[in-house]
Structures are given as structure tokens and as C-alpha cells.
Amino acid sequence: MxxxxxxxxxxxxxxxxxxxxxxxxxxxxxxxxxxxxxxxxxxxxxxxxxxxxxxxxxxxxxxxxxxxxxxxxxxxxxxxxxxxxxxxxxxxxxxxxxxxxxxxxxxxxxxxxxxxxxxxxxxxxxxxxxxxxxxxxxxxxxxxxxxxxxxxxxxxxxxxxxxxxxxxxxxxxxxPHFAADCALGTMAVDESAVDRIAERENLFQNPNGTVGFNVNTYLDVFLNKVGRHRNTHGLLDELARAIDRLIEQLDVDILFVITQVMDLKVAQPLKRRIKQQHRVKLISNQRYHDQQIAGVLRRCELLVGMRTHALILAASVGTPVVGIVSYPKTTGFMLSIEQGHHLIHFDTLDEDNLVRHVADAYATRHETRLQLKPIIEREKARAAQGADLLHDFLFRRPDTPPxxxxxxxxxxxxxxxxxxxx
Known part of the structure; x- marks a missing residue:
């Protein structure tokens, strides 16, 4: 053999x-x-x-x-x-x-x-x-x-x-050939596993739902790149005010979903700035693995994210996403799932813009979830096609010229x- x-x-x-x-x-x-x-x-x-x-x-x-x-x-x-x-x-x-x-x-x-x-x-x-x-x-x-x-x-x-x-x-x-991100194939844990996480973390108690937020530790790098704010404190204050407004306006709870443990050093100070602390929770991959996080994201009304793969994990289970563009790959992913209208570019990120985008996405979340279903299935299939392309390349017929x-x-x-x- x-x-x-x-x-x-x-x-x-x-x-x-x-x-x-x-x-x-x-x-x-x-x-x-x-x-x-x-x-x-x-x-x-x-x-x-x-x-x-x-x-x-x-x-x-x-x-x-x-x-x-x-x-x-x-x-x-x-x-x-x-x-x-x-x-x-x-x-x-x-x-x-x-x-x-x-x-x-x-x-x-x-x-x-x-x-x-x-x-x-x-x-x-x-x-x-x-x-x-x-x-x-x-x-x-x-x-x-x-x-x-x-x-x-x-x-x-x-x-x-x-x-x-x-x-x-x-x-x-x-x-080049074009496929899709391998993480789209993530298999989320079942509902009973999400129930246990929700009970442990006291999540999903609000009938109006939970909006997920994801932030990135490299805020200072992004700010310097676009020439806005002298440090991260001003932006964190703006984000906290925006989240407080969204809690009031939409009557939702907020869940910070952290997929890279280093981002906790930004997420935790941001969470502390929010006035309505009883409406805000946080989970991270320090405790939960990718399939558990995907299961939790499945129950969120939408995810507002800076990390591309936080957006990918949410989209993989059909949850609507709003992408805050800090990397080119974020734009690429959002366009691939036909959600370019839910992009916020970092140089335009401020309190009012964030509130407006999230409120709009929340209002249309049910329609978006239905629209995403066939798109995500298509992208999952495209991700798996990478293996087909690799196999055909390595083991093509002898009469096929390389x-x-x-x-x-x-x-x-x-x-x-x-x-x-x-």
C-alpha cells in the first residue's frame, strides 16, 4: 500500500x-x-x-x-x-x-x-x-x-x-482559482450545548434578542493608519456611547464575542465604559472553542465585528453580520456573501454611523437571515472545492498537460x- x-x-x-x-x-x-x-x-x-x-x-x-x-x-x-x-x-x-x-x-x-x-x-x-x-x-x-x-x-x-x-x-x-474560507464549514454545537452555555453565562434572557459585538486589539494601528484619534480612548468612549444608545433604542442585550484571546484587553475596557452593565455580557475563546462560539452566535440577532473570522463564524450559522473594516480580507468576505451594504469603513467609524448601521441591520435581520441561507450554502460548497482543485492538480490524468x-x-x-x- x-x-x-x-x-x-x-x-x-x-x-x-x-x-x-x-x-x-x-x-x-x-x-x-x-x-x-x-x-x-x-x-x-x-x-x-x-x-x-x-x-x-x-x-x-x-x-x-x-x-x-x-x-x-x-x-x-x-x-x-x-x-x-x-x-x-x-x-x-x-x-x-x-x-x-x-x-x-x-x-x-x-x-x-x-x-x-x-x-x-x-x-x-x-x-x-x-x-x-x-x-x-x-x-x-x-x-x-x-x-x-x-x-x-x-x-x-x-x-x-x-x-x-x-x-x-x-x-x-x-x-488563480477562487474558493472560500475553510472556516465556513464549522459545525456548531447542538442546541442543548448552547442551552448549557446560556445557563452558565446568563445569556439570551431578553425577548427582543441579543446583538453580538466583536472588537480587535489593534485599534491603535487602525487609528494611526486613518489618522483619527490620538489614542484608543476616544474611540472606546464613542463605541461605548453607541452601544448604550443601541440598548435604549432597540431594547436589546449586548454580548461581546471574542475569538482571539488578545482582544480581551480591548473588549474588557470597552465593556466597563458601558453604563448599562446589567445588559452586557462577554464570552471568549479563552473558555469556549470555535464550535461552541458558533452555536452561541446562531442565537444572536446579528454580529457587529472587526475580526473577519468572527464574522465568518456568525455567517456560517446564518446570523446577519455588520463588518467593521480593519483588514482588506474583511471587505473581501463581506462582498463574497453579498453583504457589502453592511460594511463600516474604519475611517468613518463613529458613534452615529455605528448606531445607524446596526439599527438598520437589526430592523432587517429576519429578511437577511433568509437571504443568507442559500448564499452561505454556496460559499460552504466553494470552500470544499479547494480540496477538489488540489486533488485534480496533484493527480490529473497522465494525458493532461501540466x-x-x-x-x-x-x-x-x-x-x-x-x-x-x-
Whole structure:
């Protein structure tokens, strides 16, 4: 029997971000449905989390990026070894941007632009898998992205802005395919599990419903970028006033839903600024995993979010969303689910604008939920198509000419011998 296909999956899989873990779970699920017994190598700074929460079938091996494994997060021998002993390398999510380009504790693009061309020259396909690109705003970032794209054999993007970035920077690339975010396939926990969470956290007691809010710790970065407010305090005050107005105007409760634990240091001060404390609750992925959070979001009337994957988890269960645009990928996702009219751009974010958008979304929430149902089913199917595209690329018929050298008509694990996993 041929040994399993070894797939190295590159993303930010520390366990601190519910969205990133939802991506990994969705990717593994879709590929397992299309390939026979695939074996996954997952570089991570939290090997224990991968072993305990992701390795369900014994076919997911964490690759430690910790210092005692001779790695400074992404930069080190473990990543080099994982990529050189894999049959195919998948880059997913949104890890290719140029902020803090040469800091491997924060940035992936610089390191991957050095390592992945080596794997490509050895005949290992490098694939952008349901990925987003950018932002890339510096000359060196453009050079790194150009180098990485030259190493790619297959490009599957999850949004149009990523292709527009490549065209704007004049970076040659294989003709892209378009799929969707792997996290859309998140399977929310059942209603009885949500009942237990609601009882524990005292949620969903208001007959007028609960509006979810999600915030991002990088408020200072976004504010500096658009030149508004001298620090985050002014914006937090505005957001708190807006939320108090929404509680009064709509007679709803508010639930802060945090999907990245670092965002608690913004969410908690914001929550304390709200006058009507008895109407405000908070949950986070510090206690609840992605499927539990999705189940809670299913009961919210809508979610107002800054983190793209908070919006994705909400939309995956049919909950209407209002996106506060802090990243290009947020715009890309909202447009993909035909909700561009529910976008608030960061340079226009203020108390009155937020109240108006949320009130409008609340008023039409039932119609939006009905409209979203077929759209989300379509996007879930598109996310799963990434695995079909990958399979067809790796195992196309011998009489089909390859788009990119080396020939993909021979399965990658037969082109060069590789050691078996430990």
C-alpha cells in the first residue's frame, strides 16, 4: 500500500484564535473527504493544542516551533524540515503580509519567501489554499511576495482583493482559482450545548434578542493608519456611547464575542465604559472553542465585528453580520456573501454611523437571515472545492498537460523518496 500523502499546512495555528483553528479543522475535513488517508504536518507554537484538539484520527502531527526545537516561531529548522519532507505545502488563511516583515515572531512572509522556493526547486508543489493576500505596502514586501508567488504551482484565493493586490503590484502568478474560507464549514454545537452555555453565562434572557459585538486589539494601528484619534480612548468612549444608545433604542442585550484571546484587553475596557452593565455580557475563546462560539452566535440577532473570522463564524450559522473594516480580507468576505451594504469603513467609524448601521441591520435581520441561507450554502460548497482543485492538480490524468513544471501527472510522493513520519 502506498504511504499517505504528507501535507504541510502553513497558517497561524497557536490555539489562541478560534477563527484560525476553525480554518484548520475545515481544511482537514475537506481534504480527508477527498484524499485517501492524508497525513498532515502542522507547524505551531502550541503542539499540545494540536495533539489534544485537532489530531482526532491520529493523522495530524504538530511540528514544534518552540525555541528548544531550534526555532524562533516560524524561522528555524523545524519549518525547513517539515517543508522538505512533505509531498505538498499548503499556505492558508491570511499570513502573507509585510507588517514587521523581518520579525519572525510576528510575520510569515519574509521567512516563507526564503524557505518555500527551496522546496519548490526540489519538486514539492507549493499551493495557496483558500488564502488571502496582503496588505503589502513596502518595496521589500513586494519582493518577498514576488519570490513566494514564483514558487507557487497552484493558487486558490478566497477573495477578489487578493488578485487585485497581485495585479496592482505587477507580480506574475499562476491563473488563480477562487474558493472560500475553510472556516465556513464549522459545525456548531447542538442546541442543548448552547442551552448549557446560556445557563452558565446568563445569556439570551431578553425577548427582543441579543446583538453580538466583536472588537480587535489593534485599534491603535487602525487609528494611526486613518489618522483619527490620538489614542484608543476616544474611540472606546464613542463605541461605548453607541452601544448604550443601541440598548435604549432597540431594547436589546449586548454580548461581546471574542475569538482571539488578545482582544480581551480591548473588549474588557470597552465593556466597563458601558453604563448599562446589567445588559452586557462577554464570552471568549479563552473558555469556549470555535464550535461552541458558533452555536452561541446562531442565537444572536446579528454580529457587529472587526475580526473577519468572527464574522465568518456568525455567517456560517446564518446570523446577519455588520463588518467593521480593519483588514482588506474583511471587505473581501463581506462582498463574497453579498453583504457589502453592511460594511463600516474604519475611517468613518463613529458613534452615529455605528448606531445607524446596526439599527438598520437589526430592523432587517429576519429578511437577511433568509437571504443568507442559500448564499452561505454556496460559499460552504466553494470552500470544499479547494480540496477538489488540489486533488485534480496533484493527480490529473497522465494525458493532461501540466500548467506548471515539474509534471504533476506523477503523484508527488512518487517523485522523490521521503522518510516516513515518526
Amino acid at each position: 502506498a504511504r499517505p500523502l504528507r501535507i504541510c499546512v502553513l497558517g497561524n495555528f497557536s490555539g489562541r484564535n478560534a477563527g484560525d483553528i476553525a480554518i484548520l479543522k475545515g481544511l482537514i475535513h475537506d481534504i480527508e473527504a477527498r484524499f485517501d488517508n492524508p497525513y498532515f504536518l502542522v507547524p505551531t507554537i502550541n503542539p499540545r493544542f494540536i495533539r489534544e484538539h485537532i489530531n482526532r484520527h491520529g493523522n495530524v502531527q504538530p511540528v514544534s516551533l518552540l525555541p528548544w526545537a531550534m526555532s524562533a516561531k516560524i524561522f528555524g529548522l523545524p519549518l525547513l524540515h517539515a517543508t522538505l519532507t512533505s509531498d505538498v505545502i499548503l499556505i492558508t488563511d491570511n499570513i502573507l503580509f509585510d507588517r514587521r516583515l523581518w520579525n519572525p515572531l510576528y510575520n510569515y512572509l519574509g521567512t516563507l519567501s526564503l524557505i518555500l522556493p527551496i522546496a519548490a526547486r526540489r519538486g514539492t508543489p507549493v499551493v495557496l489554499y483558500n488564502a488571502s493576500l496582503g496588505p503589502v505596502t513596502t518595496t521589500m514586501g513586494r519582493r518577498c511576495l514576488h519570490r513566494l508567488m514564483q514558487a507557487c504551482s497552484l493558487v486558490i484565493l478566497r477573495d477578489q482583493p487578493s488578485q487585485q493586490l497581485l495585479e496592482r503590484l505587477d507580480i506574475p502568478h499562476p491563473a 500548467e506548471h513544471p515539474p509534471s504533476m501527472s506523477t503523484p508527488p510522493h512518487e517523485r522523490h523518496p521521503l522518510p516516513k513520519p515518526d
